[in-house]
Amino acid sequence: MNIDITDVTRRFGRTRAVAGVTMSAGPGVLGLLGPNGAGKTSLLRMLATVIPPTSGRIRLLERDPGVAAQRRAIRRRLGYVPQHLGYYPSFTVVEFVEYFALLKEVPAAQVPRAVATAVERVGLGDKARARMRTLSGGMLRRAGIAQAIVNDPELLLLDEPTAGLDPEQRVAFRGLLRDLGQTATVVVSTHLVEDVGAACAQVALMDGGRIVFHGTPQELTARGEGRTAAGDAPLERGYSTVLAEARS
Amino acid sequence: MTRLVHLHLASRRVPAALAALAGCAIVLWAALHRHWDAYGALQLPLLFETACASVVAIATASPFGDPERVTGHRLPWLRMATAVTLTIAAAAVLAATGIGTDLAGGTTTAVRNLAGLTGLGLLCAALLGGALAWIAPVAYALLGVYALYTQWHGPALTSPCIWPGRPGDDLGGALCSGIVLCAGLVAIAIRGARDTPPPAG
CATH class of the missing domain: 3.40.50.300 (P-loop containing nucleotide triphosphate hydrolases)
Structure with a gap:
């Protein structure tokens, strides 16, 4: 279990x-x-x-x-998305997810692919280079989910x-x-x-x-x-x- | 690892913190070129040391909250490295203000005061959060200003725990200040700055 x-x-x-x-x-x-x-x-x-x-x-x-x-x-x-997601507004979606991938000790060589996969899975591929501060509430939720799944938890x-x-x-x-x-x-x-x-x-x-x-x-x-x-x-x-x- | 450090420093607004430290140093340097009476000359650097310490402590605030806390073992080292880097930068810019000016107590006193005040700020950040981390350094600075005042109007406050009132070469004051800095660094590395509670609802 x-x-x-x-x-x-x-x-x-x-x-x-x-x-x-x-x-x-x-x-x-x-x-x-x-x-x-x-x-x-x-x-x-x-x-x-x-x-x-x-x-x-x-x-x-x-x-x-x-x-x-x-x-x-x-x-x-482990992957975790809290009720109220915190983020650094000047990060792009990719930087946000990449930061968590590195913190979760995803091997450095696998990080770009893991980040791209996570961002695509939540449907934010077209917003990958957008700053977090420009995202709507729904997009922020999806970015939060992307950081949670980037390490394939x-x-x-x-x-x-x-x-x-x-x-x-x-x-x-x-x-x-x-x-x-x-x-x-x-x-x-x-x-x-x-x-x-x-x-x-x-x-x-x-x-x-x-x-x-x-x-x-x-x-x-x-x-x-x-x-x-x-x-x-x-x-x-x-x-x-x-x-x-x-x-x- | 370099990329992780870069992203961590950016998320803590370290470039803005460095700019604020430089701003503090420039204003102090300009102020020291003016004429001050004995009180002002002694107390003025302490105010800027407090400002620098507050900048270091406020920069510990994390925008990410719980998800960042439950990541791997790298985070405590990143927190420690950020605080140490900013403290060194603050010490460097304060030392630079002593060049060509009459910095009361000299560079040694300024660095000692900064170290202790930063330690208090880091402890306050761990307890109250980054946004309120300035409270302890400012409160302590008021005590320090009073300690300096009592050098003219006794009885003088001479406890090493009130290091701003001690001479720059005083071992007791330096030890107290160093211990507080170490405690603050350990607290901020292990616990991080307390997160601001999310809005209700």
Whole structure:
């Protein structure tokens, strides 16, 4: 399993953002759904080795991120796109992605090709020489995804990656997700239930810091059948049903 | 590796920082050609040393946030190299202002003060973030200005921890300043400047 976490919690002062999550995932696309404040971003940041858990055990790519040498090995094979992407405005798209390729220790001889491939995969080939400050919100999201995949990661963590993408870009992005999920474990945090239905083989639903559902999108849909829960689509009704049950 | 260093320095706005350091040195050099009373002559360099230290500390701010933090082992060395390079550049330009002028305390005092103030700035950057890294050097400079004032109006502040009030050849002041610089460099290499929290929503 590329992700294997047991009873993980994370506190920020008195707030318990993640409250005992146990989960495992192998290659494929896992959608992480949940309302605002459910703990999705905190869980992703722990999986990205940005913050350590307050308690519990995390193993990523068969390694322990709590051990410095193993954490370095994980990070070489990791891609991460946070909710709010930071960038240096004067970099071109290529420079932005190249900087991350070099930091992630992609062999120097392979960097130009790796950068070009990543930029093409996110559909920014025609903007490769454009400055980051000139890009639209959707293009910036795609540049962020390019830096995350430039090292061909085995574990890819995406926090709200489709925010700011137009419908056409979202459809293309789902295709990219499915493609990446062929070899890597991809965890996608999102509010958009339809993205999960279209691109994810597995879905985990978080609420109040806990995972209240883990299964396939079809299983989540089935939970809403015959119910009067809110939602315009079957998957949304399943989502609402599970949340209502978890809170009752 | 050269390409990585180039991109890292660009992302930290090092060229702009170097220009700011040069600007500080030119203004100080011009100011030192004017006539100052004893207070002003002693305190003026400290203000510019503080400005230079603040420039070095502010340049530690990363525009990239978490994705950069979770890359390989090269980042701490890049942070350290950037801070050391800028500190050396700041020391060089301050030393240059002493050429043909009467820099109070001489070059040794200026470099010692700069080193300690830079260390404070780097510690502040690690704790509060690059944008607020100037707070510690400025606060400490106010204490230093007061320490210099007490040389005329006692009781004089003579602790080595307040190194601006000590003579340039004082070992205790130099040690304190050096320790603070080393602490700042280690903190900024390992932790980096604290990231500004993203906007809510």
